[in-house]
Amino acid sequence: MGSGKQRWKISFHKSPSLKKQNQIENQSIPIEFLCPLSGSIMADPVIVSSGYTFERHCVHACISLQFSPHGGGAADFSTVIPNLSLKSAILNWCREHKIDPPKPIDFHSAEKIVRELIPRTELTRTPSEVSASSSDESTVPLPCYSSSSSSSCEIEISGSNFSEEEEEELCLRLKSHQIHEQEEAVISIRRLTRTREETRARLCTPRVLSSLKLLIGSRYSNLQVNAAAAVVNLSLEKQNKVKIVRSGIVPPLIDALRGGSSESQDHAAGALFSLSLEDQNKTAIGVLGALPPLLHALRSESERTRHDSALALYHLCLVQSNRVKMIKLGAVQSLLGMFRSGHMSGQVILLLCNFAASVEGRAAMLDGGAVECFLGFLSWDEFESVSTRDGCLAAVYGLSYGGLRFRVLAKEAGAEEVLKKVEETGSNHAKEKVRKILEALREKHEEDKEVNWEELLGLDGDSTRTLSRVTP
Numbered sequence: 001m002g003s004g005k006q007r008w009k010i011s012f013h014k015s016p017s018l019k020k021q022n023q024i025e026n027q028s029i030p031i032e033f034l035c036p037l038s039g040s041i042m043a044d045p046v047i048v049s050s051g052y053t054f055e056r057h058c059v060h061a062c063i064s065l066q067f068s069p070h071g072g073g074a075a076d077f078s079t080v081i082p083n084l085s086l087k088s089a090i091l092n093w094c095r096e097h098k099i100d101p102p103k104p105i106d107f108h109s110a111e112k113i114v115r116e117l118i119p120r121t122e123l124t125r126t127p128s129e130v131s132a133s134s135s136d137e138s139t140v141p142l143p144c145y146s147s148s149s150s151s152s153c154e155i156e157i158s159g160s161n162f163s164e165e166e167e168e169e170l171c172l173r174l175k176s177h178q179i180h181e182q183e184e185a186v187i188s189i190r191r192l193t194r195t196r197e198e199t200r201a202r203l204c205t206p207r208v209l210s211s212l213k214l215l216i217g218s219r220y221s222n223l224q225v226n227a228a229a230a231v232v233n234l235s236l237e238k239q240n241k242v243k244i245v246r247s248g249i250v251p252p253l254i255d256a257l258r259g260g261s262s263e264s265q266d267h268a269a270g271a272l273f274s275l276s277l278e279d280q281n282k283t284a285i286g287v288l289g290a291l292p293p294l295l296h297a298l299r300s301e302s303e304r305t306r307h308d309s310a311l312a313l314y315h316l317c318l319v320q321s322n323r324v325k326m327i328k329l330g331a332v333q334s335l336l337g338m339f340r341s342g343h344m345s346g347q348v349i350l351l352l353c354n355f356a357a358s359v360e361g362r363a364a365m366l367d368g369g370a371v372e373c374f375l376g377f378l379s380w381d382e383f384e385s386v387s388t389r390d391g392c393l394a395a396v397y398g399l400s401y402g403g404l405r406f407r408v409l410a411k412e413a414g415a416e417e418v419l420k421k422v423e424e425t426g427s428n429h430a431k432e433k434v435r436k437i438l439e440a441l442r443e444k445h446e447e448d449k450e451v452n453w454e455e456l457l458g459l460d461g462d463s464t465r466t467l468s469r470v471t472p
Contacts, residue, residue, distance in 0.1 A: 029041060030093065032053075032086070033086075033089075033090050033093065035053075035054050035055040035058055036052070036054060036069065037054055037055065037058040037062075037069060037110075037113060037114060037117065038055055038058055038105055038110065038113050040055065040102065040105065041090060041094075041102040042054075042055045042086070042087070042090060042102065043055065043087075043090075043101070043102040043103055043104040043105070044056040044057075044082070044087070044104045045082075045083040045086045045087055045090070046059055046080045046081060046082055046083055047080075047081045047082075047083045047385065047386065047387075048076055048077050048078075048079065048080055048081075049076035049077070049078045049079040049346045049385055049387070049388075050076035050385075051385055053083050053086060055104070055105055055110065056080070056082075056104070057104065057105050057106065057107045057109075057110035058105065058110045058113065058114060059077055059080055060107055060110065061107065061110040061111040061113070061114040061115075062077055062114055063077050064111065065111065065114055065115060065118060066304070067114055067117065067118050068303075069117065076303075076346075078303065078306075078307045078344070078346055078347060079346040079347070079385065079387050081385070081386065081387050090102065167205055167207060167208065170185055170188075170189070170203075170208065171207045171208065171211050173185035174186060174208070174211035174212070174215065175211055175214070179220060179223070182215065182223055183220075183222055183223060183226065186212070186215055186223060186226040186227050186230055187226050189203060189208070189212075189230045189233075190226050190229050190230040190233060193230060193233035193234055193236075194233055197236075197237060200233065200234050200236060200237040200240060201237055201239060201240065203234065204234050204237065204240040204243055204244065206247060209234075209243070209244060209247035209249060210247065212227045212230055212231055212249065213247065213248060213249045213252050215227035216228050216231070216249065216252040216253060216255075216256055216264075216268075217252045217255060217256075221260075221261045221263075221264070224256060224260055224261070224264045225261065225263045225264050225267065228253065228256055228260075228264055228267035228268050228271060229267045231244065231249060231253070231267070231271045232267050232270045232271045232274060235271055235274040235275050236274060238278070241274070241275050241277065241278035241280075241281060242278055242280050242281060244275060245275055245278075245281045245284055245285065249271075250272070250275070250284070250285055250288045250290065251288060251289075253268045253271050253272055253290075254268070254272075254288065254289055254290050254293055256268040257269055257272070257290075257293045257294070257297055257305075257309075258293045258296075262301070262302050262305075265297065265300060265302060265305045266302055266304045266305050266308070269294070269297055269304070269305045269308035269309045269312065270304070270308045272285065272290055272294065272308070272309075272312045273308040273309070273311045273312035273315070276311075276312045276315040276316050277315055282315065282316050282318065282319040282322065283319055283321055283322070285316060286316055286319065286321060286322040286325060290312070290316070291313070291316065291322060291325050291326055291329065291331075292329060294309045294312050294313050294316075295309075295313065295326070295329060295331055295334065297309035298310060298313075298338065298344060298347075298348075299338075299343075306344055306347070307347065310344060310347035310348070310350070310351065311347070313326070313351055314347075314350050314351055314354055317351065317354050317355070318354065320358065320360075323354070323355065323358055323360060323361055324360060326355075327355075327360055327361065327364045331351075332352075332355055332361065332364040332365055332367075332368050332370075333364075333368045335348050335351055335352055335355075336352070336365070336368045336369065336370055336373055339352065339373065339377075340373055345385075345388045346385060346387055346388050346391070349388055349391035349392055349394075349395060350391060352365065352370070352391075352395050353391055353394045353395045353398060356370075356394075356395045356396075356397075356398025356399050357398045362398065362399055362401065362402045362406075363402075365395075365399060366399065366402055366405055366406065366409065370395070370399060371396070371399060371406065371409040371410055371413055371415075372409065372412075372413045374392050374395055374396050374399075375396070375410070375413040375414065375415055375418050376413070377389075377392050378392055378393070378396075378418050378419070378421075378422055379414075379418045379421070386427075389422075389426075389430070390427075390429065390430055390433075393422065393426075393430055393433045393434065393437075394433060396410075396415075396433075396437055397433050397436055397437050400436070400437050400440035400441070401440075406440070407440070407441055407443070410441055411441070415437070415441060416438065416441060419434045419437055419438055420434075420438075422434055423435075
C-alpha cells in the first residue's frame with residue numbers, strides 16, 4: 001500500500017470503567033435545578049417525552065448508550081424540547097446568589113456519567129449485541145465495545161485516499177467464505193464510519209455497498225446487524241444518501257425491518273430514516289415498498305425502531321405520492337387509534353400534522369373522527385407533554401382548512417370552550433394557534449348572518465336545484 005501514507009489502524013478493545021463527575025455538594029441549590037443524572041446545575045435543560053428534565057448532553061448520552069434511567073418511571077427520550085422557563089429560572093437564581101452561570105457538560109463527560117449508571121453487564125456486550133445510534137441524534141458519537149470475534153482484526157485505510165488495492169482487500173474480506181473474516185471487515189467499516197466524516201465518503205463505493213447489501217440479507221445475525229449499522233453510518237454523509245439508494249440497498253433493509261432480529265430492525269429503521277432525509281430519495285423509497293413495514297414497525301417492541309420508523313414516515317410523507325399510499329393503507333385510522341390509546345403520542349401527532357396539511361389527508365382525518373379526538377385530548381387538565389399538546393393544536397389548525405365540514409364537527413365537539421381554556425394556560429405560540437382556529441370557526445357565524453339557510457332550504461323549486469356556498 002506504500003509506506004509513505006498515513007494510515008488508520010483499527011483494533012478492538014474494552015472501554016475502561018469511568019467514574020461519575022460533577023457531583024453537587026451545595027444542598028442549598030433547588031433540587032429542580034439539578035440534572036437527575038449528572039447531579040449538576042443544568043445549563044441546557046431539556047424536557048423529554050415522559051415529562052422529565054435533564055441536561056441536554058446527558059440525554060444525548062442516554063440515547064447513544066441506549067440507557068433509560070429508572071426511578072419514578074423510565075424516561076422516554078423520543079422527543080427532546082428545550083426547557084426555556086427552567087433555564088431562565090436557573091439563570092435568575094445564579095444572578096441573585098452571585099454565582100457564575102453553569103456551563104454545559106460536554107458530550108464525553110456526560111457519556112462517562114451515564115456509563116457509570118449502566119449495569120456492568122450492559123457495558124460488556126459485544127458490537128453484535130449493542131445497537132449503534134440510528135436516530136435523529138445521529139451526530140452523537142457512539143461508544144466503543146469489545147468483540148471477542150474481532151479482537152485480532154486490523155484493517156488499514158490510508159489517510160490520504162482509499163486506493164483500489166485497499167478497496168479490493170476490504171471487499172475480499174466482506175465476501176470471504178469465512179464468517180469471522182466477513183464479521184471482522186464489516187465491524188471495521190462500522191467503527192471507521194462512526195465519527196469520521198471523511199471516511200464515510202471514501203468507503204461509500206459501489207463495491208463496498210454491493211458487499212454490504214449481501215450481508216444485510218445474511219442468515220447470520222451478527223453480519224446482518226453490523227452491515228445494517230454500517231449503512232446507517234455511511235448514510236449520515238449527505239453526499240452518500242442518493243448513492244446508497246441507487247445501489248439497491250433499500251429492499252434488503254426493508255426485508256431486515258420485516259423479519260430481522262430486533263437489533264437489525266433498529267438499524268434498518270435508522271437507515272431508512274436517514275436516507276429519507278434526502279428529497280431525491282423520498283419517492284423511490286416509497287415506490288420500493290418501505291411504507292407498509294415502517295407503519296407496522298410503529299408497534300415494535302423496540303423503542304428505537306418505533307422512533308426511527310415514525311421519523312422516516314414523517315419525512316417520506318412530505319411527498320404527496322407517499323401520503324396517498326399511506327392513506328390507502330389505512331394509516332390515518334391506525335395513527336388516530338394509536339393517539340387515542342396514548343401509544344407514541346409525540347411521534348404520532350407529528351405524522352398526523354403532516355396529513356392535516358394536505359387536502360387528501362384532511363379528508364381522511366375528518367372521516368376518522370380526528371376533530372373530536374384532538375379536542376377531547378385538549379380538554380384534559382393534564383397533558384403528557386407540552387410538545388404533544390402543541391402538536392395537537394397544530395393538527396387542529398391544519399384541519400381548520402377543511403371548510404364547512406370542519407366547522408360543523410368542531411362545533412359539535414365544543415371547540416370554542418376547549419380552545420378558550422387552552423388559550424388561558426398555553427404559551428404564546430399556542431395562543432396564536434388558538435386565535436387562528438377560532439377565526440376559522442367564526443367564519444361560519446358570519447355566513448349565518450348573511451344567508452337565511454332555513455328559508456333557502458324551504459324554497460319550492462326544481463328538484464335538480466342545488467345550494468352552493470359562496471365565500472364573501
